[in-house]
Amino acid sequence: MSGPNYTVGLISAPGYPRELIDSLKAELPELLAYFVDDTYKWNIDCLIDSLTGGTDQSEEVIKSILSIRDENKWDFTVAITDIPLLDGKKAIIAEAYEEAHIALISLPGLGAVPLTRRVRDSILQLVNEMFYTSSEEGREKAEQRLQKKDQTENKDLKTRNPKRLVGRKGFDKISPIKRELPEDTEYIDVRFKVNSYFGSAFRLLTGMVRANKPWAMFSSFKKVIMLAFTTGAYALVFPTLWMLSNEYSIWRMLLLSIISILAMVFWIISAHQLWEKKKVTTKASHIRKLYNATTFFTLFTAVCFYYMLLFTLFSFAVILFIPMGLLQSEVSPDVGYVNYFYIAWTATSIATIIGALGSALEDEEVVLSSTYGYRQRQRYEEIKRMEEEREN
Known part of the structure; x- marks a missing residue:
C-alpha cells in the first residue's frame, strides 16, 4: 500500500x-x-x-x-x-x-x-x-x-x-x-x-427492533384503520359506550388497552406466519428466541403507533358527534369534558380489537420484510441465485 x-x-x-x-x-x-x-x-x-x-x-x-x-x-x-x-x-x-x-x-x-x-x-x-x-x-x-x-x-x-x-x-x-x-x-x-x-x-433486541423500522409498517394499516374507525365511529352515537367509559376505572381502561394492542399483535403474527418455530428452523434456540422477540416488539411498537392515531381520530369524532348537554342528560349531570377523553379511549380499544379480528393488512410484503427471518431467507435466495449465475 x-x-x-x-x-x-x-x-x-x-x-x-x-x-x-x-x-x-x-x-x-x-x-x-x-x-x-x-x-x-x-x-x-x-x-x-x-x-x-x-x-x-x-x-x-x-x-x-x-x-x-x-x-x-x-x-x-x-x-x-x-x-x-x-x-x-x-x-x-x-x-x-x-x-x-x-x-x-x-x-x-x-x-x-x-x-x-x-x-x-x-x-x-x-x-x-x-x-x-x-x-x-x-x-x-x-x-x-x-x-x-x-x-x-x-x-x-x-x-x-x-x-x-x-x-x-x-x-x-x-x-x-x-x-x-x-x-x-x-x-x-x-x-x-x-x-x-x-x-x-x-x-x-432494541437494535434489531430499530433496524426493522416499525414506523415503515404503518402504511400497511390503512385498511385496518378504516375498518376500526368506521366501526368505532358508528358505536359513538349510542349512549352505551358513553356509560361504559364513565364506569370504567383507569386500571380497567389500561387493561383494555393492553389487551387490544396484544390482540392485534398476535393476530398479525398468526395471520402472516411470522413466528419462527423450532421444528422448521435450523437456528440455535437463543437466536430463534431473539428473532421472535424482535418480531413481537417490532409489531408492538407499530401497533402502538396505530393505536395513538386511532385515539386522535376518535378524540375529534367524540367532540364533533356528542354535545355536552346530551352527554350529561344520558350519563350524569356531573360529567365534564374529561369524559370525552375516556369515551375516545374506550372506543379506541374496542375498535382495535375489532380491527384485529376483522381485517387483513394491506401490504403483506412490508410486514414480512420487517422480520429478520424473512429478510435472511430473501438474501439466502439472492446469494444462491448469484452463485448459480457465476457457475453458468
Missing part, C-alpha cells in the same frame, strides 16, 4: 445499512485524514453485498470480504451488517482482521440510539486500529498523534479514547462495550463486544 491515496471500501447489507453509508460517505474522507493520517488522501468506495446480511457467522463474512477486497483493490475494507453477531450468547459489536485490513460492524449491537454518529465513530476507530495495529504500541502511537492535532479542529475526535469503539454516554454506561484481543481465531485480531448476557440481549 504505497502512494498518496488510500481507499476505504464500505460494504453494506441491502436496506437500512446502505442508507447509513450513504449518509456518511461524504464526510468520511476528511474525518479519516484527521483521525488516522492526514498525509494521505482518503477515498471512499461503496458496495452492496447480500452476504453481509445473510449470515450471523462473522468469520464467514470476513472470508467473503477477502475476495471482494481483492477484486476492488481496496486498502481498507469495512463491512456493515444488520444481522446480530454473537460470541456464545454475548453480542459482538465489531471485529477487525489487521493483516488483511478487513473489519466488520454489526448494527444491532450498537442498540437503538441514533446510529449515524456511532457507525461513523466505529468506522474511524476500526480503520485506526488496522492502520496503527491493535497492540499497545499501536494504540499509544495513535493517541500521541491525535494529541498533537489542533483541538479546535475536531474536539470530539481529539478526546477519543484510542481503545474505545464509540463514546461512553448513556446507553454504553448501562451496557458497556469491552475491547479484547482474541487468540483463538485466525481471522480476528481485535473484537469489541458486550460481556454481560443481559446487556447483550438488551442491545440486540
Whole structure:
C-alpha cells in the first residue's frame, strides 16, 4: 500500500445499512485524514453485498470480504451488517482482521440510539486500529498523534479514547462495550463486544427492533384503520359506550388497552406466519428466541403507533358527534369534558380489537420484510441465485 491515496471500501447489507453509508460517505474522507493520517488522501468506495446480511457467522463474512477486497483493490475494507453477531450468547459489536485490513460492524449491537454518529465513530476507530495495529504500541502511537492535532479542529475526535469503539454516554454506561484481543481465531485480531448476557440481549433486541423500522409498517394499516374507525365511529352515537367509559376505572381502561394492542399483535403474527418455530428452523434456540422477540416488539411498537392515531381520530369524532348537554342528560349531570377523553379511549380499544379480528393488512410484503427471518431467507435466495449465475 504505497502512494498518496488510500481507499476505504464500505460494504453494506441491502436496506437500512446502505442508507447509513450513504449518509456518511461524504464526510468520511476528511474525518479519516484527521483521525488516522492526514498525509494521505482518503477515498471512499461503496458496495452492496447480500452476504453481509445473510449470515450471523462473522468469520464467514470476513472470508467473503477477502475476495471482494481483492477484486476492488481496496486498502481498507469495512463491512456493515444488520444481522446480530454473537460470541456464545454475548453480542459482538465489531471485529477487525489487521493483516488483511478487513473489519466488520454489526448494527444491532450498537442498540437503538441514533446510529449515524456511532457507525461513523466505529468506522474511524476500526480503520485506526488496522492502520496503527491493535497492540499497545499501536494504540499509544495513535493517541500521541491525535494529541498533537489542533483541538479546535475536531474536539470530539481529539478526546477519543484510542481503545474505545464509540463514546461512553448513556446507553454504553448501562451496557458497556469491552475491547479484547482474541487468540483463538485466525481471522480476528481485535473484537469489541458486550460481556454481560443481559446487556447483550438488551442491545440486540432494541437494535434489531430499530433496524426493522416499525414506523415503515404503518402504511400497511390503512385498511385496518378504516375498518376500526368506521366501526368505532358508528358505536359513538349510542349512549352505551358513553356509560361504559364513565364506569370504567383507569386500571380497567389500561387493561383494555393492553389487551387490544396484544390482540392485534398476535393476530398479525398468526395471520402472516411470522413466528419462527423450532421444528422448521435450523437456528440455535437463543437466536430463534431473539428473532421472535424482535418480531413481537417490532409489531408492538407499530401497533402502538396505530393505536395513538386511532385515539386522535376518535378524540375529534367524540367532540364533533356528542354535545355536552346530551352527554350529561344520558350519563350524569356531573360529567365534564374529561369524559370525552375516556369515551375516545374506550372506543379506541374496542375498535382495535375489532380491527384485529376483522381485517387483513394491506401490504403483506412490508410486514414480512420487517422480520429478520424473512429478510435472511430473501438474501439466502439472492446469494444462491448469484452463485448459480457465476457457475453458468
